[in-house]
Amino acid sequence: LIEPGGTIIEGTSGNTGAGLAIAAIAKGYRCIFTTTDKQSQEKIDVLRGLGAEVLVCPTNVEPEDPRSYYSVARRLSEEIPNSIYLNQYDNPSNAQVHYETTGPELWEQTEEQITHFVAGAGTGGTISGTARYLKEQNEDIDVIGVDPNGSVFYKYFHEGVFDEDEIHPYFTEGVGEDIIPENMDFDIIDDFVQVEDKSAMQMTRRIAREEGLFIGQSCGMALAGAAQWLDDHRSELSPEDIVVVLFPDSGFRYLSKTYNDEWMRNHGFLEKKPDVTADEVVNLRRKQTDVISASPDDELGDVIEEMTDKGISQMPVIDDDHEVVGSVTETGILNHLI
Ligand SMILES: Cc1ncc(COP(=O)(O)O)c(C=O)c1O
Structure with a gap:
């Protein structure tokens, strides 16, 4: 597809880019990533630290807008010779790798006892690929997607409607979309819940403090969604159930945001302390x-x-x-x- 010395181009919230940048070093490729201005500076710094060029595009424009990070990535791949736009949204290798790795890992590590799988969705690759493998092993496994408020998946799943009015800015990074990626397979997902930024951020910090797991925002969102779903389905659960909630990244990427009290307070995610007279x-x-x-x-x-x-x-x-x-x-x- 590309010759040695070629260029990998991808639109990324940061994590896929980090993986690609490392692989590119090993294979001798150059990387150009487009990302949005809502992503944490830490993620952009990691990509640049790994030698990639990063173009930061505006978040609040339509996907078809020439300034969007999807459009810029596509245009670059047309203009730069010996380059490839990997397009994690529609590239089937994305879901396939979760079918081949994440699914079997969870099946084996739970000794084939997993009953529920909960994950946030961005491209949909993680949830769709993992769900496909798990359901092939046991079709009764419940798969629950978690969507940030401001994304289109929740309504699309429940009402089959792509509603542009659902799209509004939100802060939880890496999850939710304003498009329906081809990697998002709604047919193998049993339910979808929606989580507000505030719950996602507060749960992220709570897991760090209570469990010692220094995790990222979308992990907190996934657990907040799981807790909500489990609460609503309490009567159907049994003590033997094994619920797996996927935590995709680390807290170090959100030191200037979720783990910063001032940022949390400025965005209304921390209760304001009463003023002292x-x-x-x-x-x-x-x-x-x-x-x-x-x-x-x-x-x-x-x-x-x-x-x-x-x-x-x-x-x-x-x-x-x-x-x-x-x-x-x-x-x-x-x-x-x-
Ligand atoms: C932090 C984070 N959480 C969740 C996801 C969602 O995973 P997927 O794109 O496989 O749906 C991503 C995707 O890049 C991510 O970066």
Whole structure:
């Protein structure tokens, strides 16, 4: 398709591009990627770091608009000799690789017991390829797609309508579309749920804090969608069910966004802390000047208990005449004990 030294061209939210850039280094190809201005700077930096050229196109234009990242990629492939536009949206190799790898991996790792598969969809390659393999093994496996509010998949799945009015800007990266890619096979998907940006972002942070999994935005969206679906279908579930939710990328790509409190607050994704009045600050200061102290007659055990209780590591000892006569410190106590 292309000769050595040729150029790979792709429209990518960043992750497919990173994989392609690495493969291109190994094979000696050049990469040009088009992406949209809503993608995190970290992803663009990774692509450039891997030697790719990146053209950032506007997000809020129609797919047919000559400025869209689809149109720019297509045009470049027509203009640059010895180049190929891989087109992950319509290229069947995308879903096929999930049929050959992701599906078997989940089937084997769950010891053939998987009952539900939940994933976000962008090109549809992950969910369609994985679902095709899983359903060939056990047609009763439920496959649930998760769509960000602002994308067309949810309504298309439920009502069979491509509704342009559904399309509006959203922040969750890598998932949802304003087109129906050929890799999106709705016939093998059992249900679709829709998730708001705010729930996706908050769930992303919650998984990091509660599970220690430092994941990306679309993972939080997938889990928020899974939780919603499971809640709605509680009565049909059994304790033996094994639900797999796919987490496609890492949190490091969203350090300046989802994992940044200021960005979260500016976009209304974090509850705003109530404003503190000057009066409250003064009162707080006053309270802080009340010194926690011990008296010379206190038992050491009681003092240690008080220090533990208040979360402090030292305490002055003040006598009845309000004179400081010494101090108790954690290190002092330890030195005595050892
Ligand atoms: C972060 C992220 N999540 C989810 C997806 C969706 O996967 P697919 O395109 O296979 O539907 C992508 C696709 O690039 C992605 O980058």
